[in-house]
Amino acid sequence: MSLRAIEEKDIQYFQSILESKNVLVDQENLEKYSHDETEDISVLPGIVLKPETTKNVSDILKYCNQEKIAVTPSGARTGLSGGAIPIKGGVNLSMERFDQILEIDEKNYQVTVEPGVIVEVLQDTLKEKGLFYPPDPASKGSCFIGGNLSENSGGPKAVKYGVTNEYVLNLEVVLADGSIIWTGANVLKNATGYNLTQLVVGSEGTLCVITKAVLKLIPHPTQDLLILVPFRDSVQACEAVAKIFNAGITPSGMEFMERDAIVYALEFMGDSTLSIPDDIQAHLLIEVDGNNKEVLFQEIEKIMEVLEAFDTDEILFAEDQSQKDQLWSIRRKVGEAVKAQSIYKEEDTVVPRYELPKLLQTVKSIGKEYGFDSVCYGHAGDGNLHINILKGEMSDQKWNQELSLAIRKLFEKVIALGGTISGEHGIGLVQKEYMDIPFGQVELDLMKGIKKVFDPNGILNPDKVLK
Amino acid sequence: MSLRAIEEKDIQYFQSILESKNVLVDQENLEKYSHDETEDISVLPGIVLKPETTKNVSDILKYCNQEKIAVTPSGARTGLSGGAIPIKGGVNLSMERFDQILEIDEKNYQVTVEPGVIVEVLQDTLKEKGLFYPPDPASKGSCFIGGNLSENSGGPKAVKYGVTNEYVLNLEVVLADGSIIWTGANVLKNATGYNLTQLVVGSEGTLCVITKAVLKLIPHPTQDLLILVPFRDSVQACEAVAKIFNAGITPSGMEFMERDAIVYALEFMGDSTLSIPDDIQAHLLIEVDGNNKEVLFQEIEKIMEVLEAFDTDEILFAEDQSQKDQLWSIRRKVGEAVKAQSIYKEEDTVVPRYELPKLLQTVKSIGKEYGFDSVCYGHAGDGNLHINILKGEMSDQKWNQELSLAIRKLFEKVIALGGTISGEHGIGLVQKEYMDIPFGQVELDLMKGIKKVFDPNGILNPDKVLK
Numbered sequence: 001m002s003l004r005a006i007e008e009k010d011i012q013y014f015q016s017i018l019e020s021k022n023v024l025v026d027q028e029n030l031e032k033y034s035h036d037e038t039e040d041i042s043v044l045p046g047i048v049l050k051p052e053t054t055k056n057v058s059d060i061l062k063y064c065n066q067e068k069i070a071v072t073p074s075g076a077r078t079g080l081s082g083g084a085i086p087i088k089g090g091v092n093l094s095m096e097r098f099d100q101i102l103e104i105d106e107k108n109y110q111v112t113v114e115p116g117v118i119v120e121v122l123q124d125t126l127k128e129k130g131l132f133y134p135p136d137p138a139s140k141g142s143c144f145i146g147g148n149l150s151e152n153s154g155g156p157k158a159v160k161y162g163v164t165n166e167y168v169l170n171l172e173v174v175l176a177d178g179s180i181i182w183t184g185a186n187v188l189k190n191a192t193g194y195n196l197t198q199l200v201v202g203s204e205g206t207l208c209v210i211t212k213a214v215l216k217l218i219p220h221p222t223q224d225l226l227i228l229v230p231f232r233d234s235v236q237a238c239e240a241v242a243k244i245f246n247a248g249i250t251p252s253g254m255e256f257m258e259r260d261a262i263v264y265a266l267e268f269m270g271d272s273t274l275s276i277p278d279d280i281q282a283h284l285l286i287e288v289d290g291n292n293k294e295v296l297f298q299e300i301e302k303i304m305e306v307l308e309a310f311d312t313d314e315i316l317f318a319e320d321q322s323q324k325d326q327l328w329s330i331r332r333k334v335g336e337a338v339k340a341q342s343i344y345k346e347e348d349t350v351v352p353r354y355e356l357p358k359l360l361q362t363v364k365s366i367g368k369e370y371g372f373d374s375v376c377y378g379h380a381g382d383g384n385l386h387i388n389i390l391k392g393e394m395s396d397q398k399w400n401q402e403l404s405l406a407i408r409k410l411f412e413k414v415i416a417l418g419g420t421i422s423g424e425h426g427i428g429l430v431q432k433e434y435m436d437i438p439f440g441q442v443e444l445d446l447m448k449g450i451k452k453v454f455d456p457n458g459i460l461n462p463d464k465v466l467k
Numbered sequence: 468m469s470l471r472a473i474e475e476k477d478i479q480y481f482q483s484i485l486e487s488k489n490v491l492v493d494q495e496n497l498e499k500y501s502h503d504e505t506e507d508i509s510v511l512p513g514i515v516l517k518p519e520t521t522k523n524v525s526d527i528l529k530y531c532n533q534e535k536i537a538v539t540p541s542g543a544r545t546g547l548s549g550g551a552i553p554i555k556g557g558v559n560l561s562m563e564r565f566d567q568i569l570e571i572d573e574k575n576y577q578v579t580v581e582p583g584v585i586v587e588v589l590q591d592t593l594k595e596k597g598l599f600y601p602p603d604p605a606s607k608g609s610c611f612i613g614g615n616l617s618e619n620s621g622g623p624k625a626v627k628y629g630v631t632n633e634y635v636l637n638l639e640v641v642l643a644d645g646s647i648i649w650t651g652a653n654v655l656k657n658a659t660g661y662n663l664t665q666l667v668v669g670s671e672g673t674l675c676v677i678t679k680a681v682l683k684l685i686p687h688p689t690q691d692l693l694i695l696v697p698f699r700d701s702v703q704a705c706e707a708v709a710k711i712f713n714a715g716i717t718p719s720g721m722e723f724m725e726r727d728a729i730v731y732a733l734e735f736m737g738d739s740t741l742s743i744p745d746d747i748q749a750h751l752l753i754e755v756d757g758n759n760k761e762v763l764f765q766e767i768e769k770i771m772e773v774l775e776a777f778d779t780d781e782i783l784f785a786e787d788q789s790q791k792d793q794l795w796s797i798r799r800k801v802g803e804a805v806k807a808q809s810i811y812k813e814e815d816t817v818v819p820r821y822e823l824p825k826l827l828q829t830v831k832s833i834g835k836e837y838g839f840d841s842v843c844y845g846h847a848g849d850g851n852l853h854i855n856i857l858k859g860e861m862s863d864q865k866w867n868q869e870l871s872l873a874i875r876k877l878f879e880k881v882i883a884l885g886g887t888i889s890g891e892h893g894i895g896l897v898q899k900e901y902m903d904i905p906f907g908q909v910e911l912d913l914m915k916g917i918k919k920v921f922d923p924n925g926i927l928n929p930d931k932v933l934k
Binding site: 105106107108109110130151152153154158159162163165166175179181182183184185186187188189190191192193194195196198199201202203207218219242245246248250291292295298348350351352353354355379382383384415418419420421422423424425426427431435438439440442443444446447449450451452453454465466 | 572573574575576577597618619620621625626629630632633642646648649650651652653654655656657658659660661662663665666668669670674685686709712713715717758759762765815817818819820821822846849850851882885886887888889890891892893894898902905906907909910911913914916917918919920921932933
């Protein structure tokens, strides 16, 4: 199916249905909306549209579907797999005007939000009412809930509380032909037809455009404790992760950071309060939460007992909220800090938790074989390891030609360990060439069939996820 | 698409690929496999097949797909929406030989099971290792995990721990054309392509046949407390439900039983140890669980405080395990006991928790209007109310012709309250005529499109879920 470029008549049509501030064709804006946070990739859209209502979205999609114009939905453009890059030109459909928290239903522990609400704003607003929406990626201060829904985001709390899809009850979406539907109902359990809601979550804007979401909430835990554990051996740090769970503890945070990850983050933040001894290879940042401090102290004690079997340095017990904030802030800055070091590629591997040590060893041995350095960190409690491959001194030729072989080898090992190639960043643009590793042709054909049912003309985020 | 009946040549083919004990055409077996637990509906299959391996399932489906023969997958046939009734004849594909727990992966808190494993057997086996698989419908002593996956079952623990789909990591399934695929990966988070796993869960055997499931486990809580609270006003009992959650408590069980439900169950079980005072209209059975008894006592105290605002009789605090078992057993027997009273229809409505009182009032007022009695009970913490409509003295003509109007009116109110028509029993055969109430034509067309992608010839559980 061939899609066509934006023409003058399209601009006129969009100007007829949207306010002029919401129809952008100037170079500066086209550039601004040409990329997300994925490597250094950038492709200009033909036009940027900022709908303000579901009706706007419906009108735009209906028109583009008739005219065969590509539509790439975008949010805060903090994505790491290139999902919001308008690689086929056409419309960049920015959902930033959908920024309202529509209803906080305290009686039923539900919230109805628009997709352009910043995740941290949502969390903070809810917390004031004692309510908790747990999933929050490192970019929570800027990313939109709509992007989180589209990528099925995780974040550090997922280990105890689950990822985005576990909190989605119902979605208002606009289909490619402009139809507006709700995918489910505002209920905690639902056995009524196929689960369209769960099909849309994580579909990366390729099936429809989300215009409202009804999310499940839980009571906000009132207490938490946080420790930072330095390990002299990074493989041991990975091993400790599963051991802690096997002791019957479910931490609310279980983050792994290689030495370089934390060192780069401290440099990046200009933070000199924390010094990392030379012999430390990795850290675990471990949080427990709940409503009873005594129980949490017992849990930390149990964790300490497990850790005795490992070669750790002195454990830092966060003394107060400000130290907790500092430690979490370091963790949240790691991604940005590592990416500031070099041209990079980031892989978002996930394996069963116990296989983490093998995954880390595999990364390092493939790195040696292909001559790249890597910095690894991530949500170890979920078995989710973010692998940042740094170009450093690698030649352009090697980087451009050989690296994909190395990544392929890594992903094959991930699959062999029972894992898969993306835990929370999505496939988007940059991982789609590897989709034949987790899936065979039959599974890919099912996915293509589903895409065709939702979007027969292939206008929605074309050439993403699937080839 | 027209499907054809079983012929002699089909029997010969099936005998060539299966052992003779697994190919049944005698009247007694055809009758045995002609129904599940749904009302009094029964339709004979042309043949009953009991595959023993995934390869068997694949061969059977491949053949039936080529020959256009209906295949109705069945498990323990405890379903309540007619999903396992072979309404188009053809093959009843009984998965009862798939009865193995293949691997308990304690290190990763995962289990790999075949679909024919009885849920209680799975739970008990896991509990011995300190592991917990929470979803367990009232029929847990006989129902299969495969049926639970197909219907997205809930059960009393769902209120705290979630329903079946929240525990499914990966599925091996056979497609209509005989292809064998895995839908996902054995990981806690997954952002790799469309969520085929969640699409299959709850699809009621209409998209594919599940042959293996990898399920997430959690540590088994070590402590629980149980109370039975008698209310003089059944609407007040419903009101108390949301109030308890709003006090910040998440019980691990929150069951509602109308007076008749518990009275019938006690009669049915011949249990005279519990007497229900004349002025009691309803009960809540409330459980809290965790690992710290003191915390649980605090939670029960908080619940008691909330209950002070309601007109309750003396609260029964279960003294020991045997009394807990007795109370749960009464709750689990309610369905069977109520159904033994009269010809019945059961509706599986679900609404946001706070709307429960309105739902109950609606049921009773529609009952008055149309002249039927009803007994209501269910998982009140989830807003999931099972409504048993009893035929009693109603004329056949009224029962057969007017009742569906009453049900339609009820379901319309359920939707207006933000709910939907099935919380955990599925749509199957008996609710499909009402699917136009929760969904419009666009949503139904999407579902039909998805069905077509998976099963182009429409052989898998034909005429279920969708018309």
